[in-house]
Amino acid sequence: MTASGLKRSQRKYIAALLTPAMATILVFTTIPALTTLSYAFFKWEGFQRGGFAGFVNFQRLFEYPFKDQFFMALRHNTLVFIAIMILQTSLGLLIAYALFRMTRGQRFFRTVTFLPVIFSLVVVGYMWQVLLDPYYGPINMLINDLGLESLAKPWLGSTATALPALVFINLWRWVGFPAIIFLAGLNAINQEYLEAARIDGASEGQIFRKIMFPLLAPSMTIISILTFIGAFEWFDLPFVIGGSNGNPAGATDTLALMFYRLSFGSVDSNANEVGVGSALGVLIFIIVGVGAAAGQYFLRKHEVEQ
């Protein structure tokens, strides 16, 4: 049906049914997103917009005191991305393969694996904060009971262990997600390939390495890109546990936390920097956008057709 082929009544319906969705997205997503972009190019007094500022806000982001914060936060986001990519993806793949091999009881184990994903990060964060409490927390008590007192640490309170501890909590909450995506990928593989390989005498290990793993490339692409986006917009968990300053002593600071502090002021100073914050917002958007697009481009090339 072409535009001219539509009856007048049909055109009326098209407009009436499309408008609510389009208007909502336009007013509450598209316009604010474009406005963020413009905010970065103005001077700001609190929430009052001043004159045009050119690239001054971007410049200030790379001067004292923001520069050090920015690069430290960027380093944390990068480390978190690498850690999650290695730990969460390999563990997710292991669980997915184990689920795939497990015909009996698969449903129960799959339900359990995915359970933490439905938990609110507020609940997850507070729950682990108590579990990892330095004095009365069950984890340190368990370590002490085992006679390993020297290993009992103030996990979330020390600058050396806070970020790794957050990565661990993130792993607990998220690993079910890549596991389910990989399981869907494994289930999508044509069983005939596997049967044929088995008849030819291939071992299960060979089948996994030579057939299944290459055919999982599309799942790997999706997980890598979602992990990248998630890691560079990491906010909820560090905010719940370390507050907007990324405590202790900025050890868990991230780009998104810094963006929040610049936008709304931090605990120790209420003064906000809307201009610099928006410049940072634009930079985060560029990092995530370019990273995701590049990942899509390079990883897609390695995918093989079934």
Place this chain on the structure above:
Amino acid sequence: MIAVFSSKLFFRAVLIFNAFMVLLPVFFLFNSALRETNSFASNPFALARDPHWENFQQVWSDGEFATYLKNSLLVTGGSLVVILICALGAGFILGRYNFKGNTALFAFILTGMLVPAKLAILPLFIQLKWMNLLDSHIGLILVYSSGALPAAVFIMSGFFRALPSDLDNAARIDGASELQLLRLVLIPLVRPGMAIVAIYSAIPIWNDFFLPLVFLQSPENKTIMQGLTVFFGQYASQWGVLFAGLTLAALPLITLYLVLSEQFIKGLTAGAVKG
């Protein structure tokens, strides 16, 4: 390495260990909700043999949890109604009509999926203030709906496109209007899609604390996860009550998940799995 792959035992052990790692903290959460705070110091894992239900009573009376829960239900439910109505309309049009501008509108919707809501928070804040929608559930519902709609329209249009076009023609020949066609013929057939959209949208909204934190100020407007952040500060040293609060906040979704786990898994991975 090779031996490992041929052993079913190893993979069963992986799954059992994983289940243990998942369930132990969850069990700790529920068990601790029924314990007296003083008893934690001696043994944090002890079973709550004589359950202290008064922890829940205290949460309910002190924490204004009833108000928080009501607000969360209102915001999540309201957003779902807006999302489903808008996504049904737009998904129907984009999935079943071939007209000039269809592709452009689709592209517009897809760009909406690329915008992280958190980065647009400042203009949204100022815009809501200007629209008199700050500290209001309606403002929050509209922002949540807008965030979920691009994916929702995308998913719904896929379901509408998959239905045979003979259905439309038959209904039209029988004299049905477009709205009757949608309401009486097509909507009953895209119910599985609506379930996916509902779960995909509702869970992040129910679990979110960030937008309420920025947009809602009045205590009587706060949502459950936002209320929990206040509550945690107040009861930081009273673990029994604290865990009762966390349990109350987590229980509604856990219960639903245990009943509808297949739909939950499908719904929450809808953006990542094709087909």
